[in-house]
Amino acid sequence: xxxxxxxxxxxxxxxxxxxxxxxxxxxxxxxxxxxxxxxxxxxxxxxxxxxxxxxxxxxxxxxxxxxxxxxxxxxxxxxxxxxxxxxxxxxxxxxxxxxxxxxxxxxxxxxxxxxxxxxxxxxxxxxxxxxxxxxxxxxxxxxxxxxxxxxxxxxxxxxxxxxxxxxxxxxxxxxxxxxxxxxxxxxxxxxxxxxxxxxxxxxxxxxxxxxxxxxxxxxxxxxxxxxxxxxxxxxxxxxxxxxxxxxxxxxxxxxxxxxxxxxxxxxxxxxxxxxxxxxxxxxxxxxxxxxxxxxxxxxxxxxxxxxxxxxxxxxxxxxxxxxxxxxxxxxxxxxxxxxxxxxxxxxxxxxxxxxxxxxxxxxxxxxxxxxxxxxxxxxxxxxxxxxxxxxxxxxxxxx
Numbered sequence: 187x188x189x190x191x192x193x194x195x196x197x198x199x200x201x202x203x204x205x206x207x208x209x210x211x212x213x214x215x216x217x218x219x220x221x222x223x224x225x226x227x228x229x230x231x232x233x234x235x236x237x238x239x240x241x242x243x244x245x246x247x248x249x250x251x252x253x254x255x256x257x258x259x260x261x262x263x264x265x266x267x268x269x270x271x272x273x274x275x276x277x278x279x280x281x282x283x284x285x286x287x288x289x290x291x292x293x294x295x296x297x298x299x300x301x302x303x304x305x306x307x308x309x310x311x312x313x314x315x316x317x318x319x320x321x322x323x324x325x326x327x328x329x330x331x332x333x334x335x336x337x338x339x340x341x342x343x344x345x346x347x348x349x350x351x352x353x354x355x356x357x358x359x360x361x362x363x364x365x366x367x368x369x370x371x372x373x374x375x376x377x378x379x380x381x382x383x384x385x386x387x388x389x390x391x392x393x394x395x396x397x398x399x400x401x402x403x404x405x406x407x408x409x410x411x412x413x414x415x416x417x418x419x420x421x422x423x424x425x426x427x428x429x430x431x432x433x434x435x436x437x438x439x440x441x442x443x444x445x446x447x448x449x450x451x452x453x454x455x456x457x458x459x460x461x462x463x464x465x466x467x468x469x470x471x472x473x474x475x476x477x478x479x480x481x482x483x484x485x486x487x488x489x490x491x492x493x494x495x496x497x498x499x500x501x502x503x504x505x506x507x508x509x510x511x512x513x514x515x516x517x518x519x520x521x522x523x524x525x526x527x528x529x530x531x532x533x534x535x536x537x538x539x540x541x542x543x544x545x546x547x548x549x550x551x552x553x554x555x556x557x558x559x560x561x562x563x564x565x566x567x568x569x570x571x572x573x574x575x576x577x578x579x580x581x582x583x584x585x
Contacts, residue, residue, distance in 0.1 A: 202454050202457055202458045202462065205450050205453070205454050206451075206454055206462075206463060206466040207466065207469065208450075209447050209450060209451060209466070210466055210467075210469040210470040210473060211473060212442050212443060212446070212447060213296075213443060213447070213470045214292075214296075214470050214473040214474045214477060215438065215442075216438055216439050216442065216443045217287070217292040217295060217296060217470075217474050217478075218292055218474065218477050218478060218481060218482065219431065219434060219435045219438055219439075220233070220284065220287060220292075220435050220439060221287060221288075221291070221292050221478075221482060222431055222435070222482070223431050223432050223434075223435035224284065224287065224288040225288070226430075226431060226432070228427075228431075228432045228435065229415070229419055229424045230281060230284035230285055230288065231281060231411065231414060231415040231418050231419055231424075232415055232419065232424050232425060232427075233284060233432075233435060233436055233439075234276060234277070234280045234281055234284065234411045234415075235408060235411040235412050235415055236427065236433075236436035236437075236440070237276075237280070237436050237439040237440040237444065238276045238280075238404045238405075238407050238408040238411060238440065238444070239408050239436075239440065240436060240437050240439075240440025240441055240444075240445075241404045241440040241441070241444035241445055242401060242404040242405045242408055243440075244440065244441055244444075244445040245397060245400050245401045245404060245444075245445055245448070246401040246405070248397055249395070249397035249398040249400070249401045252397060253394070253395045253397050253398045256394075256395075257395060257398065258391045258392060258395060258398075264388075264391055267384070267387055267388045267391075268388065268399070268402050268403055268406055269406060269410075270384060271381055271384065271385055271388060271403050272403045272404075272406035272407035272410055273407075273410060274377045274378070274380050274381040274384070275377075275378070275381050275403060275407060276403070276404065276407025276408065276410065276411055277407060277410045277411055277414060278373075278374070278377040279374045279375075279377040279378045279381065280374075280411075281411075281414070282370045282371070282373045282374035282377065283295065283299075283370075283371065283374035285367070285370045286298075286367045286368070286369075286370035286371035286374060287367075287371075288367070289363045289364065289366055289367030289370065290364060290367035290368065290371065291478060291482075291484050291485075292474045292477075292478045292482070292484070293471065293474050293475040293478050293479075293484060293486065293490065293494075294342065294367075294368075294371070294490055295371055296470055296471040296474045296475075297338075297342060297471050297490065297493065297494040297497055298339060298342070298368075298371040298372065298374075298375060298497075299371075299375060299467070300335075300467055300468060300471065300494075300497045300498060300501050301335050301336075301339055301372075301375050301497060301500075301501075302375055302378060302379060302382075303464060303501060303504045303505060303508070304331060304332040304335040304336070304500055304501070304504050305375050305376055305378075305379035306379040306382045306383060307328055307332055307504060308332060308379070309376075309379045309380055309382075309383045310383050313383055315383060315386070323507075323510070324506075324507040324508075324510040324511050324514070325507065326507075327503050327504070327506050327507035327510070328503070328504050328507035328508070330500075330503055331499075331500040331501065331502070331503025331504035331505075331506075331507065332500065332504060333500070334496055334497075334499055334500035334503065335496070335497050335500030335501060335504070336500075337496055337500075338492075338493040338494065338495070338496030338497035338499075338500060339368075339372065339493065339497060340493075341489055341492060341493040341496065342368065342489060342490050342493030342494070342497075343365065343368035343369070343372075344365075344489075345489035345493075346364070346487040346488075346489045346490070347487050347488030347489035347490075347492075348487070348488050349485050349486070349487055349488075350485075350486040350487065350488060350491060396452075400448065404444070451463055464501075464505055465502070465505060467501070468498045468501065471494060471498075
């Protein structure tokens with residue numbers, strides 16, 4: 187009986203790990219299938235349209251069923267927020283990402299996507315949504331991680347190096363437009379980071395209606411993507427999709443990576459936190475590197491390997507800083523009850539001590555208590571920033 191309880195406890199504690207590992211395989215499959223579809227001539231503009239049309243069709247019914255009550259009113263400011271989020275996510279980010287993926291490789295694109303937490307941190311600082319205290323270790327970790335991440339991205343962009351020999355043979359790849367593909371991927375990551383920062387305002391309105399917000403962003407993004415496609419693609423034949431890899435790429439990306447992954451990742455974040463979910467993102471890069479070199483005969487270059495390692499190191503440095511920031515926030519919440527308890531005892535006229543005195547608080551607790559109001563403002567987007575690791579945001583999941 188004890189063994190059965192222990193086995194059940196092990197399974198329960200292992201569910202978040204199995205879920206996140208499964209998601210990384212799902213994301214990896216999306217990159218491989220999309221690359222094959224783009225190589226076969228599918229327009230990335232059309233792919234973005236079909237992907238988010240599938241995503242809207244899948245998510246909208248759940249939003250109507252579970253979030254029908256007390257829907258927020260769509261005023262003009264709220265509509266503009268949704269419009270900008272759709273422009274940054276489905277339109278700018280997805281089109282630039284697919285264009286960069288077509289010109290480079292799935293492994294390279296996945297490595298670049300690991301820049302997302304560092305990019306989001308930079309955007310939050312620019313918009314004064316996160317403050318920097320250079321004397322604190324957690325801020326130093328985030329700054330160093332950001333610098334290392336950017337250095338890794340620059341190395342991957344400017345230096346390819348010799349080919350890394352694999353066990354299985356690799357095909358030839360052209361160096362043409364490789365630099366342009368790197369720039370497109372960086373722009374895509376910046377757009378996605380901007381979405382994470384700006385969605386904070388929208389989440390204030392749709393705090394209890396995140397499925398509804400995702401559905402609206404996907405729908406508006408689909409309409410915007412259709413308009414962009416009409417401008418960029420003048421051939422009517424680009425819209426034709428048969429029962430082939432092109433349809434599979436659009437359906438897989440819309441249903442698996444923009445719908446199912448949203449639900450599963452949301453459950454994991456709710457149970458284990460955003461840092462836990464984001465920490466698995468480098469696994470996708472490893473899976474894609476193996477599958478890409480085997481299925482697509484993709485070549486792996488030394489510059490890409492070194493740059494990827496630097497990006498992963500920077501990623502975990504930023505995540506560590508975020509983790510320490512979250513710990514301090516939790517400790518502040520635990521300290522809030524102390525003044526209330528003392529006040530209640532004084533009102534009752536009892537000479538009873540609470541067991542906690544100023545001497546018992548360490549320097550970090552006193553410092554945190556004094557900077558409480560500043561941290562509340564600085565941390566208000568902390569969870570949102572990390573909640574969507576790499577290409578898969580909480581409100582607008584990506585790859």
